[in-house]
Amino acid sequence: MNNKSSTSNHSAKAYFRLFIPKLVTVLGSGYTPAHFRGDLIAGLTVAIVALPLAMALAIASGTTPDKGLVTAIVAGFLISALGGSRFQIGGPTGAFVVVVFNVIAQHGYDGLLLATLMAGLMLVVAGFARLGTWIKYIPEPVVTGFTAGIAVIIFSSQIKDLFGLTVGQVPGDFIDKIEVLWAARASADMAAMAVAGSALLVIVLLRRRAPKLPGFLIAVVGASVAVGLLGLPVETIGSRFGGIPSSIPFPEMPALDLGKIRDVIPAAFTIAFLAGVESLLSAVVADGMTGARHRSNCELVAQGVANVASALFAGLPATGAIARTATSIRSGARSPLAGIIHALTLLLFMLALAPLAAYVPLASLAAVLVIVAWNMSEIDKFRHLMSAPPGDRLVLIITFALTVLVDLTVAIEVGVVLAAILFMHRMSKVVSIQQGVDYLQEDIDDAAQPRVTFDHQTLPKGVEMLSLRGPLFFGAAKGLLDMQDAMPSAPKVIILRVRDVPLIDATGVGVLTEFVRRCKADGTVVLVAGVRPQPKEILRKMGFDDRHPNLRFADSFAEAREIAVGLVG
Known part of the structure; x- marks a missing residue:
C-alpha cells in the first residue's frame, strides 16, 4: 500500500512539474543583474516593435487600435509570466486578423469576447490534458497553406488605406471585397499613396541597411511628423477613431448567453487552434535560436489564461508572436522578464502618451501590415513545398484556396482531413x-x-x-x-x-x-x-x-x- 501511495505521489509531482512557469525556473537558478540588463534592453526594444504593430493589427481586425494595445499589455504580461517558454513574447498576431474580422462581422464584438474566453478555457484544458505535444502532428502543407492565405487576406484588407480609396463598408468576402475596391479605384488619393509608399520604403531600407533599428516605429513616427508638418489631408487614427484612451478598461465578464455560446463555438475552436499552433511554433523557433527547451503543456495553459484575461479586459485573441520573440532574443533577452518589461512599457505608453497616437496616419499602419503580410506569406517555403509529392501539393493549394475564398475554419478542417487521408493511403502502401x-x-x-x-x-x-x-x-x-x-x-x-x-x-x-x-x-x-x-x-x-x-x-x-x-x- 505504501509503495502504491509513494508511486502515486511521485506521479503527481512529476505531472505538476510540467506546469511550473519558466519564470519561476529562471529566477530560481541564479538570476543576475547582468541578466536583468539584457532583459531590460530586449523588453524595451520589442515594445518599440510591438507598439505600431498592435494598433495596426487591431485596425485590420475591424476594431479600434486600443484593443490591440490592451491585448499586448494584458496577454503579453501573462504569457511571459506563466508560460513554458523562456523567451516567448505574446500579443495579437496576423494569424487572428481574418478570424477576428469575421467573428465581429457575424456576432459583434461581444461575440468575439465570448469566443476568446471560450478559446482560452479550451487551451487551459488542452494544456492540463497534455495535448501540447499533439501540435507537432499538424502537417506543414496545412500550416503553410493557411498562413499564406491569411497573408493574402491581410494585404487585401489594407488596399483601401494604402491607396486612400473612398469606400463605404468593405465586404468580408475576398471576391466581393476585390470587386468593391476595384470599383472605387478612381477615388485613389495621391497623398495617402505617398505616405504609404514612403513608409514602405523606409521599412524596407532600414531592414536592409540597419536591421537593428525599429523600422516599423521609425516609419510610423516619420509619417506622422510629415503629415503634421505638411498638412497632408490623409486619414489618421484621430480622424477615424477619435484617438485612443489613456487607460485600460476594468475587467468585465462577457455576457453569457446560451444561444450565442452555441453560435461562436466554431470560432472559439479556431481561435484555440491558432493560438496553440502559433504559440508552440514560436516556442520551437525560440528553442532553435537559443538551445533552450520549452514546456509545451505549460505554454498552452499560459496561452489559455492570457486569452481569458484578454477577453475580460475587452481585448483580442492572443498568442506567441514569432517575429517579436525572435527580436527579443536578438536584443539580448535572458528570461521571461523581457516579455513582462515589454508589456509594462506598452502600458506606460498608453497611460502617458496615448494622445500622440491620434496623429498616426492610417496609410503608414497599412504599410506596416503589408510587410507583416509579406513575412507571413513565406514565399520561399510555399515554393519549396510546390516541389513536394503531388498529394502534399494538393493539400497546400486546397488549404490556401479555402483560406482565401471560403473560411479559415473550413480550410483547417479540410486541410487536416486531406493530409490524414493522404498519410493513411501512404501507410497502407507500407503494409x-x-x-x-x-x-x-x-x-x-x-x-x-x-x-x-x-x-x-x-x-x-x-x-x-x-x-x-x-x-x-x-x-x-x-x-x-x-x-x-x-x-x-x-x-x-x-x-x-x-x-x-x-x-x-x-x-x-x-x-x-x-x-x-x-x-x-x-x-x-x-x-x-x-x-x-x-x-x-x-x-x-x-x-x-x-x-x-x-x-x-x-x-x-x-x-x-x-x-x-x-x-x-
Whole structure:
C-alpha cells in the first residue's frame, strides 16, 4: 500500500512539474543583474516593435487600435509570466486578423469576447490534458497553406488605406471585397499613396541597411511628423477613431448567453487552434535560436489564461508572436522578464502618451501590415513545398484556396482531413500481406543463439502461411480478407505470422476476427505466430483469444510450424 501511495505521489509531482512557469525556473537558478540588463534592453526594444504593430493589427481586425494595445499589455504580461517558454513574447498576431474580422462581422464584438474566453478555457484544458505535444502532428502543407492565405487576406484588407480609396463598408468576402475596391479605384488619393509608399520604403531600407533599428516605429513616427508638418489631408487614427484612451478598461465578464455560446463555438475552436499552433511554433523557433527547451503543456495553459484575461479586459485573441520573440532574443533577452518589461512599457505608453497616437496616419499602419503580410506569406517555403509529392501539393493549394475564398475554419478542417487521408493511403502502401513466402528468417532475441531459417517448401501439405508486415490499421487491414478470398481452396491450417506488425487498431482486430470466423466455417485452424506487445495487449482487451475454438497462438514461427505438423498428422 505504501509503495502504491509513494508511486502515486511521485506521479503527481512529476505531472505538476510540467506546469511550473519558466519564470519561476529562471529566477530560481541564479538570476543576475547582468541578466536583468539584457532583459531590460530586449523588453524595451520589442515594445518599440510591438507598439505600431498592435494598433495596426487591431485596425485590420475591424476594431479600434486600443484593443490591440490592451491585448499586448494584458496577454503579453501573462504569457511571459506563466508560460513554458523562456523567451516567448505574446500579443495579437496576423494569424487572428481574418478570424477576428469575421467573428465581429457575424456576432459583434461581444461575440468575439465570448469566443476568446471560450478559446482560452479550451487551451487551459488542452494544456492540463497534455495535448501540447499533439501540435507537432499538424502537417506543414496545412500550416503553410493557411498562413499564406491569411497573408493574402491581410494585404487585401489594407488596399483601401494604402491607396486612400473612398469606400463605404468593405465586404468580408475576398471576391466581393476585390470587386468593391476595384470599383472605387478612381477615388485613389495621391497623398495617402505617398505616405504609404514612403513608409514602405523606409521599412524596407532600414531592414536592409540597419536591421537593428525599429523600422516599423521609425516609419510610423516619420509619417506622422510629415503629415503634421505638411498638412497632408490623409486619414489618421484621430480622424477615424477619435484617438485612443489613456487607460485600460476594468475587467468585465462577457455576457453569457446560451444561444450565442452555441453560435461562436466554431470560432472559439479556431481561435484555440491558432493560438496553440502559433504559440508552440514560436516556442520551437525560440528553442532553435537559443538551445533552450520549452514546456509545451505549460505554454498552452499560459496561452489559455492570457486569452481569458484578454477577453475580460475587452481585448483580442492572443498568442506567441514569432517575429517579436525572435527580436527579443536578438536584443539580448535572458528570461521571461523581457516579455513582462515589454508589456509594462506598452502600458506606460498608453497611460502617458496615448494622445500622440491620434496623429498616426492610417496609410503608414497599412504599410506596416503589408510587410507583416509579406513575412507571413513565406514565399520561399510555399515554393519549396510546390516541389513536394503531388498529394502534399494538393493539400497546400486546397488549404490556401479555402483560406482565401471560403473560411479559415473550413480550410483547417479540410486541410487536416486531406493530409490524414493522404498519410493513411501512404501507410497502407507500407503494409504487406504475403502468401507462400519461399524463404523466411526468424529473428532470435538471444544473440548467442544461431539465426534459424525456414524454407516454405518444407511446410507439410495442408498448411499455408500468410506473413503480415507493417501496422494493421483500418487503412490496410482489409487486405487480409482479400488475400483469403484469393486462395483457391481452404487449407487445414493457416499460420498467420505477425512478428512484423508493430501495432494494431480496432479495425485490424475486427478484420482478424472475421478472418478467423471464415476459417472456422471452412474447417481451418488459425495459428497466430510472434505477436508483439502492443498488438497482444489490444487483442487481449478486445477478446481475440482462445475463446475462438479454431484459434491458437505461438511465440514464434518455429513453434507454430511444429503445432501445424501435429494438426495435419
